[in-house]
Amino acid sequence: MKKSLLIGMSVMLFIFGCTSEKKDDAAAMVERIPEVEALLAQMTLEEKVGQMAQITLDVITKGENEMVSDEPLVLDMDLVRRAIVDYGVGSILNTANNRARTVEKWHTVISQIQDVAINETRLGIPVIYGIDAIHGTTYTAGATFFPQQIGQGATFNRELVRKAAEITAYETRASSIPWNFSPVLDMGRDPRFARLWETFGEDVYHTKVLGLEMIKGYEGDDISSPYRVASCPKHFLGYGTPLSGKDRTPALIPEIELRERHLPPFEAAVNAGVQTIMVNSGLINGVPVHASYELLTELLKEELGFTGLLLTDWADIENLHNRDRVAASQKEAVKLAINAGIDMSMIPYNLDFCDYLVELVREGEVPMSRIDDAVRRILNTKFKLGLFDTPVTHYEDYPLFGSEEFESVALKTAQESITLLKNENNILPLSKNSRILVTGPNSNSMRALNGGWSYSWQGEKVDEFAQDYSTILDAIRDKIGAGNVLFREGVRYDNDAAYWVDEAFDIPGAVRAAANVDYIVIVLGENSYTEKPGDLHDLTLSQNQIDLAKALARTGKPMILVLNQGRPRVIREIEPLMSAVVNAYLPGNFGGLAVADVIFGDYNPNGKLPFTYPMYVNTLVTYDHKPSENQARMEGVYDYESDFAIQYPFGFGLSYTTFEYSNLIVSNNELRPNGSLEISVNVKNTGDRQGKEVVKLFTALHYASITPDVQRLRRFDKISLEPGEEKTVTFTLTPQDISFINARNERVNEAGDFDVMISDLVETVSFIK
Known part of the structure; x- marks a missing residue:
């Protein structure tokens, strides 16, 4: 096993270059905080190793075993003391029994944990508690829930994304929790991927910009503020594009692709001073990322200069032995991961990690300098969060928790995310005097609206906590009156089975009901899921839902399809x-x-697709593809299917008004290495109602030493225009914005022409070296 790992590592060394002379740089860059250094000087090896351990809450509660807790939830103080006093565990994560808790319960539980850590251990180091609060404080009852990250991406609205993160930080701190495992900076470039909806979408610049806004919202200028949390961008690196499209399966990603598509959002986060980062659970080019010194230390810590805390994902050190088979034992797995650059292990169920790591240090297999570096990063994070001064925040100090003020932002974000993809003959908006049949498995489900990471990991407990909110059916009834609405599910999900199972519950009943209405609103898509339970074999919408749609279409009644889904199912x-x-x-x-x-015109849609919507399961392409992805058929000669066949393009979204672009002006027809371009365009609302428009600037290199992408998004802005109003939108571009990774894996600018494109307007500029 060791030999095969070394072969894999030699490949990675070739890819990233051997920089062994820099091996001490990563530790040298980390800030020396006097209070932390004083603690480090006093700590035993066992105390240091304990700080590197993170366990899940179920391990220290009363219950059947370490995976099942009693209800009502009660800490087992003997288990708490074993973990924190005997082993010095430095971090706890997650909820218990996969269930949301009240702010009162969170305060009780975390206060008890911190009391033991501070008052019953030799050095009184507080625990850092972490949670996946990815679209609101998702494990706290009564918290404000926003659209999932893919929906926030569809808003193309920096301010809303930042504000949602600020509210999430506030409500997470109201829950006594200071650490949030968010945002997801993985690229959503494979529609099959079960976690696509956790990303901002397929574009690098879009992800980088909105990721920074989310981090800014979480962390602010000072994470010691009681209204801020430490963020944890994830999953470094290349997690979202496995070869099979299934979660935690191998990826083949050459360095040119890693650096061009996957690295920039993380690089921007590091440059912004992000506090923590979580690691990719999968393999890249045969090497588990958790065992890759080249990716974690040489690239992330040395080249990018990341000085924060590097955390594993769930049980991923154990996976080096159990699943990936690059370590012959669990002890060897710990050695590989810690020497690769891991600072904290999300264990999550046992304390063997601590015993193994202590042994490895004493045997000389893991250097003490690596332990000190890891613990320094952990303690720095705790110190910057203010945990030594205020280990527990109190919910009574957060009067805006779950407030109408916060909920209004959630509603606005949901409205701006909704993307109108088709509107034949301007059928929408519908009249409120219409009679409507509402049908489909997603039409009366809060679970489907929220998706995974909502009150529980898979979102299956949503209906228990979200009774006060409106399903699509509820909202339509409230909008036009229950007497004007008929409801027949037609197809329903089996919530006791896997998420994708649905059954043709009453398709004939839905067809009969359609005879008495003017329009059919059919709500299709997916039930909630995430991670491995969301893997699928076929991206096509389920056959039962297709059958329902076809049966209703035969009635001749106009149909409005609402898609409620985490990824673009083929329709x-x-x-x-x-x-x-x-x-x-x-x-x-x-x-x-x-x-x-x-649907009824009380809000003018302005969301834009953050991904390319596929038309076929075998044609999964992104907007920034290479020219050879789109080769027209040679009619009469060869009949091949190599065109860019998609359902809807990236950035597409209709409105109930119209916009006209004019007067594209580029400040200079030449761009030089130290120069910049000012680019302006006029946008006019030529319709009869107020609307918002996302103004998108793309560039396209004419020629380069590697085949250029057909286009790349470089800037965007969202503006609001009254009927007849015109605004000038201005962007600035620098050479860095049009640079690319060349065949030598270097970021370069090459002399030559490139197009600047906004809407259907194009200007050509020459880059002069």
């Missing part, structure tokens, strides 16, 4: 049957209201 068979298509993504607790507002 090629039924899309032509629809008069309108609305993509709602996973819009959260206020998604029902937002969808109804759009």
Whole structure:
């Protein structure tokens, strides 16, 4: 096993270059805080190793075993003391029994944990508690839930993304928790991927910009503020594009692709001073990332200069032995991961990690300098969070928790995420005097609106906590009156089975009901899921849902398709049957209201697709593809299917008004290495109602030493225009913005021409070296 790992590592060394002379640079760059240094000088090896351990809450509660807790939830103080006093455990994560808790319960539990850590250990070092609060404080009852990250990406609204993160930070601190495992900076470039909806979408610049806004919202200028949390961008690096499209399966990503598509959002986060980062659970080019010194130390810590805390994902050190088989034992797995650059292990169920690591240090297999570096990073994070002064925040100090003020931001974000993809003959908005049949498995489900990481990991407990919110059916009834709405599910999910199982519950009943209505609103998509339970074999929408759509289409009644899904399920068979298509993504607790507002015209849609919507399961392409991905058929000579066949393009989204672009002006027809370009365009609302428009600037190199992408998003801005109003939008571009990774894996600018494109306007500029 060791030999095979060394072969894999030699490949990675070739890819990233051997920089062994820099091996001490990573530790040398980390800030020396006097209080932390004083603690380090007093700590035993066992105390240091304990700080590197993170266990899940179930391990220290009363219950059947370390995976099942009693209800009501009660800490087992003997187990708490064993973990924190005997082993010095430095971090705890997650909820118990996969269930949301009240702010009162969180305060009780975390206060008890911190009391033991501070008052019953030799040095009184507080625990750092972490949670996945990815679209609001997702494990706290009563918290404000926003659209999932893919929906926030569809808003293209920096301010809303930052504000949602600020509210999430506030409510997470109200829950006595200071550490949030968010944002996801993985690239959503494979529609099959079960965690696509946790990303901002497929574009590098878009992800980088919105990721920074989310980090800014979480951390602010000072994470010691009681209203801020430490963020934890994830998953470094290349997690979102496995070869099979399935979670935690191998990826083949050459360095040129890693640096061009996957690294920039993390690099921007590091440059912004992000406090912590979580590691990719998978393999890249045969090497588990958790065992890659080249990626974790040489690239992240030395080249990018990351000086914060580097955390594993769930049980991923154990996976080096159990699943990936690069370590012949669990002890060897610990050695590989810690020497690769891991600072804290999300264990999560046992304390063997601590015993193994102490042995490895004493045997000389892990240097003490590596332990000191890891613990320094951990203690620095705790110190900067203010945990030594205020280990527990109190919910009574957070009067805005779950407030109408916060909920109004969630509703606005949901509204701005809704993306109108089709509107034949301007059928939308519908009249409020219409009679409507509402149908489909997602039409009356809060679980489907929220998706995974909502009150529970898979979101299956949503209905228990979200009774006060409106499903799409509820919102339509409230909008036009229950007497004007008929409801037949037609197809329903089996919530006791895997998420993708649905059954043809009453398709004939839905067809009969359609005879008495003017329009059909059919709500299709997916039930909640995330990670491995979300893996699928076929991206096509389920057959039962397709059958329901086709049966209703035969009635001749106009149909409005609402898609409530975490990834773009293929709808090629039924899309032509629809008069309108609305993509709602996973819009959260206020998604029902937002969808109804759009359908009946109380809100003018302005969301834009953050991914390319595929038409076929075998044609999964992104907008920034190479020219050879789109080769027209040679009619009469060869009949091949190599065109860019998609359902809807990246950045697409309709409105109930119209916009006209004009007067594209570029300040200079030449760009030099130290120069910049000012680019302006006029945008006018030529319709009869107020609307918001996302102004997107793309560039396209004419020629380069490697085949250039057909286009790349470089800037965007969102503006609001009244009817007849015109605004000038201005952007600045620098040479860095049009640079690319060349065949030598270097970021370069090459002399030559490139196009600047906004809407259908194009200007050509020459880069002069």
